[in-house]
Amino acid sequence: MKHLPDKTVERLSQYRRSLSNILNTGKTHIFSHEIANLLHITPVQVRRDIMLIGYTGTLRKGYDIADLVALIGRIIDSDPGQRIAIVGMGNLGKAIIHYLHEIRSRLQIVAAFDINPDKIGKTYTSVLCYPMEQMEEVIAREEIRIGIITTPPEVAAAVASELIHAGIRGILNYTPKPLNVPDDVYLEEYDMITSMEKVAYFAKEG
Amino acid sequence: MKHLPDKTVERLSQYRRSLSNILNTGKTHIFSHEIANLLHITPVQVRRDIMLIGYTGTLRKGYDIADLVALIGRIIDSDPGQRIAIVGMGNLGKAIIHYLHEIRSRLQIVAAFDINPDKIGKTYTSVLCYPMEQMEEVIAREEIRIGIITTPPEVAAAVASELIHAGIRGILNYTPKPLNVPDDVYLEEYDMITSMEKVAYFAKEG
DNA sequence: AGGAAATTGTTATTTTTTTAACAAAGGATG
DNA sequence: CATCCTTTGTTAAAAAAATAACAATTTCCT
Numbered sequence: 001m002k003h004l005p006d007k008t009v010e011r012l013s014q015y016r017r018s019l020s021n022i023l024n025t026g027k028t029h030i031f032s033h034e035i036a037n038l039l040h041i042t043p044v045q046v047r048r049d050i051m052l053i054g055y056t057g058t059l060r061k062g063y064d065i066a067d068l069v070a071l072i073g074r075i076i077d078s079d080p081g082q083r084i085a086i087v088g089m090g091n092l093g094k095a096i097i098h099y100l101h102e103i104r105s106r107l108q109i110v111a112a113f114d115i116n117p118d119k120i121g122k123t124y125t126s127v128l129c130y131p132m133e134q135m136e137e138v139i140a141r142e143e144i145r146i147g148i149i150t151t152p153p154e155v156a157a158a159v160a161s162e163l164i165h166a167g168i169r170g171i172l173n174y175t176p177k178p179l180n181v182p183d184d185v186y187l188e189e190y191d192m193i194t195s196m197e198k199v200a201y202f203a204k205e206g
Numbered sequence: 207m208k209h210l211p212d213k214t215v216e217r218l219s220q221y222r223r224s225l226s227n228i229l230n231t232g233k234t235h236i237f238s239h240e241i242a243n244l245l246h247i248t249p250v251q252v253r254r255d256i257m258l259i260g261y262t263g264t265l266r267k268g269y270d271i272a273d274l275v276a277l278i279g280r281i282i283d284s285d286p287g288q289r290i291a292i293v294g295m296g297n298l299g300k301a302i303i304h305y306l307h308e309i310r311s312r313l314q315i316v317a318a319f320d321i322n323p324d325k326i327g328k329t330y331t332s333v334l335c336y337p338m339e340q341m342e343e344v345i346a347r348e349e350i351r352i353g354i355i356t357t358p359p360e361v362a363a364a365v366a367s368e369l370i371h372a373g374i375r376g377i378l379n380y381t382p383k384p385l386n387v388p389d390d391v392y393l394e395e396y397d398m399i400t401s402m403e404k405v406a407y408f409a410k411e412g
Numbered sequence: 413a414g415g416a417a418a419t420t421g422t423t424a425t426t427t428t429t430t431t432a433a434c435a436a437a438g439g440a441t442g
Numbered sequence: 443c444a445t446c447c448t449t450t451g452t453t454a455a456a457a458a459a460a461t462a463a464c465a466a467t468t469t470c471c472t
Contacts, residue, residue: 004407005428005429006404006428006429007428007429007430008429009403009404009407009408010400010404013397013399013400013403013404014382014384014397014400017382017399031448031449031450032449032450033449038384039384040384040385040386042430042431043449044430044431044432045429045430045431047449047450047451047452048430048431048451048452050450050451051450051451051452056450056451057449057450057451058438058449058450059436059437059438059439059448059449059450059451060437060438060439060440060447060448060449060450061438061439061449062449062450063450076403076406076407077406078406078410082406082409084402090301090304091297091298091300091301091304092297092298092301092305094297095296095297095298095301096398098296098297099298099398099399100398100399100402103382103399105399105402105403107399107402107403107406145406145409146402146405146406146409148402169409169410170405170406170408170409171405172401172402172405176220176223176309178220178244178245178246179246180246185409186405186408186409188401188404188405188408190396190401191219191220192302192305192306193219193223193305193306193309193311193313194216194219194220195378195394195396196290196306196311196313196352196354196378197215197219197282197311197313198212198215198216198219198394199352199376199377199378199392199394200282200283200284200288200313200351200352200376201210201215201281201282202215202376202392202394203288203351203352203375203376203391203392204284204375211458211459212458212459213458213459213460214459237418237419237420238419238420239419247460248460248461249419250460250461250462250463251459251460251461253419253420253421253422254421254422254460254461256420256421257420257421257422262420262421263419263420263421264419264420264468265418265419265420265421265466265467265468265469266417266418266419266420266467266468266469266470267419267468267469268419268420269420413472414471414472415470415471415472416469416470416471416472417468417469417470417471418467418468418469418470419466419467419468419469420465420466420467420468421464421465421466421467422463422464422465422466423462423463423464423465424461424462424463424464425460425461425462425463426459426460426461426462427458427459427460427461428457428458428459428460429456429457429458429459430455430456430457430458431454431455431456431457432453432454432455432456433452433453433454433455434451434452434453434454435450435451435452435453436449436450436451436452437448437449437450437451438447438448438449438450439446439447439448439449440445440446440447440448441444441445441446441447442443442444442445442446
């Protein structure tokens with residue numbers, strides 16, 4: 001698998017989630033237009049994505065759901081399942097931990113960090129919260145590869161530096177402060193305010 | 207202003223936020239490459255976006271920050287400032303309310319809804335929480351145009367229907383359940399799990 | 413003043429993403 | 443068994459977005 005397009009990776013994640021649910025219903029096969037309906041996209045997009053990962057359905061029967069789910073897993077999951085740290089145990093941090101726990105993904109949040117002494121030592125949905133000072137040590141010990149930043153924006157850049165210094169390979173930044181990372185660290189940013197303003201803008205007209 | 211590209215609208219929101227901060231420092235003008243550095247994009251992108259909204263900087267002095275902020279406001283803000291409701295007062299809902307309040311955006315969350323009797327009647331960062339049954343009435347009375355869904359996924363579709371029935375024009379869905387909305391309702395969806403899996407995938411290689 | 417450097421505005425090119433088109437295969441139908 | 447319908451896989455075209463290119467103009471420098 002050379003390199004899948006950005007958007008294809010996003011959709012694969014969503015195919016897998018939807019298809020996993022369907023598996024429980026006993027249904028074994030699914031057509032591209034059925035998947036498309038689930039996610040409100042087009043069947044062509046589905047077939048194209050599936051083609052890109054080299055899977056082949058059977059004509060007139062569609063795709064074997066279990067096979068497809070398994071293949072997507074082999075493509076987008078790392079072997080041992082990625083281990084994640086979250087920095088900033090405010091409401092957003094708690095929401096993410098709780099949410100990921102419910103979904104039961106192969107992704108695991110294995111450590112939280114905060115500056116607030118009241119939070120340190122407590123566990124949130126079975127994730128232990130460490131003080132910031134132990135970040136480097138814990139990230140090394142727990143073999144954490146990914147960091148999620150949910151701190152106030154003022155400290156986002158400093159947190160990112162620490163994470164990178166500790167050897168993290170990917171960062172998901174929920175702070176509105178744009179980060180600067182070296183080329184070998186993958187960075188994804190999401191800004192809620194921007195999303196809201198976008199909705200506000202496009203909801204105006206039509 | 208015909209229709210700005212999706213990505214341009216997103217960036218305009220970010221330009222405004224960064225530039226507003228700079229205004230306080232007394233700096234009055236800024237170059238495209240300075241803006242680009244703030245957001246880690248290219249100067250061409252900045253100039254192109256600014257061109258699209260019809261603003262013109264002065265050669266060798268750059269853009270007048272106050273003017274540009276004001277113009278972006280006229281472009282992307284609705285006249286009275288959009289009024290927003292949030293459905294689901296879990297951690298994520300609280301995080302969003304708190305966050306938007308701090309930023310002091312023109313967007314205002316003016317009502318929250320939840321099913322939990324303990325939450326109803328309480329205020330969160332000065333936003334009052336109503337029972338779900340009052341949704342239609344409150345949305346009409348408060349002239350709310352935008353809804354944010356932060357409920358558990360199982361009820362997302364039902365909530366969306368109610369919002370649409372109550373006359374909402376735009377929806378921001380933080381649930382992993384893809385929604386179906388009529389053409390005249392603008393829908394934006396954000397799925398945290400997908401973002402995490404994407405980071406996990408791209409952090410693997412390089 | 414004259415030339416060099418910097419910076420904008422805009423057009424052109426390239427890349428990425430989506431959408432369309434359609435041949436091939438397999439089953440269903442009569 | 444021949445025909446028709448459905449659905450896949452893939453190539454081609456279109457649309458959207460990012461990047462590059464560059465003329466024009468202002469300031470700075472000598």
